[in-house]
Amino acid sequence: VEEKTRELRQAQDQILQAEKMASLGKLAAVVAHEINNPLSSVVTYARTLVRRLQKGRSTTPEQDLQCLESIASEAARCGAIVSQLLAFARQRGGRFAPLRINDVVQKAVFLLQHKLTLSGVRVEREMQSDLPEIVADADQIQQALMALLINASQALEEGGVVTLRTWHEEPWIVIQVADDGPGMPAEVAERVFEPFFTTREDEGGVGLGLSVVYGIVERHGGTIALQTAPGEGCCFSLRFPRQPPCREDTPLPAEESER
Ligand SMILES: Nc1ncnc2c1ncn2[C@@H]1O[C@H](COP(=O)(O)OP(=O)(O)O)[C@@H](O)[C@H]1O
Ligand SMILES: [Mg+2]
Incomplete structure (x- = not known):
């Protein structure tokens, strides 16, 4: 056997x-x-x-x-x-530790505050204050949020509002990044998570932002959903479990004893 x-x-x-x-x-x-x-x-x-x-x-x-x-x-x-x-x-092999998601959200906004203010973007927060901690890689979550905030500020050419929401919805901790920009037609929305898909090639877009976000969420055992329509802004909902699933780089006990 x-x-x-x-x-x-x-x-x-x-x-x-x-x-x-x-x-x-x-x-x-x-x-x-x-x-x-x-x-x-x-x-x-x-x-x-x-x-x-x-x-x-x-x-x-x-x-x-x-x-x-x-x-x-x-x-x-x-x-x-x-x-x-x-x-x-x-992105591979992250450092997973218990963290407060609201702190990471605040830090991402803090790092981009200057850029957001310059672009005429106002940030509103509707964050649940007593969220349970989740086991996650803070750097990666921060990177994902920054990519979403940068995209939103680029979409809001004439300024606008980005709303950041967090809440607990067992078994998930949800982070939502919503903007009141131009939104996207369905044929764009279908492809935004593809590597190198961009509609901003002339402005130096490379099309890796959202595929990186997708990879980060997936590695945490979470999901990402996009709700959008032309003229109705974009709303990205990221759901994270409280614990990431077992990762393939975590050796199985049997393998460990063989070494
Ligand atoms: N908040 C947003 N509002 C409107 N369009 C967006 C938004 N975020 C992303 N997009 C669309 O998704 C595309 C892919 O985004 P991304 O992967 O970050 O690549 P890049 O920003 O380099 O184009 C963008 O080119 C843009 O068309
Ligand atoms: Mg981008």
Whole structure:
């Protein structure tokens, strides 16, 4: 029986590993594509500039400047993709500890207060004061809330209100981030959690914000729901269990004694 159990576990491990490699391969392909576009623009602009300068007289400072500005913005886009990808990769293996969700919400707002005020965004809080603690990774929850707040402030171009709510609804602790911005049509709402889906490409959007949020919520054994319609703002509801589920990086007792 022990022999069979070991074989079974080995087979399961292999399947898990194959799945991991498949999704890694997919991610690598998408990232390669995302970085390749701005990078080939950089090469094209740089070569154009070289050719113009070699010809000497035929180049005007305005043309050169335009080329250099394009190089700078395309390279900055590569940089943004890489730094968000790092945030994406850093998500694994969190530090889980009991925490007060309201404190994390306050901290996220505090860190973005300046940016929010500048964008004319008023933050309203409707937070239940006697919430039970949850076991979670404070940094990750904070990162998720900041991504939602940043999105809301970007959507509220003319200013507006973001309402943060927390409450306890057994077995969940719920955090809601709602804005009174433009909202989204259904075909956008369906895709917002996809990696690299963005409607803000021209403003430097990379499309990883909400997929990172999704990953964080999932790793806590929670759920995320989006309620929206054009002209009706966006309302993201994040539900967290009081304890995260057993994670695969937690060794099973049997495995531990084998070592
Ligand atoms: N609060 C919001 N209001 C309206 N649209 C939003 C909001 N949050 C996200 N979106 C839409 O979802 C898309 C994906 O968001 P995200 O994953 O954070 O990527 P990015 O911000 O880089 O575009 C955005 O491009 C935008 O179209
Ligand atoms: Mg975003």
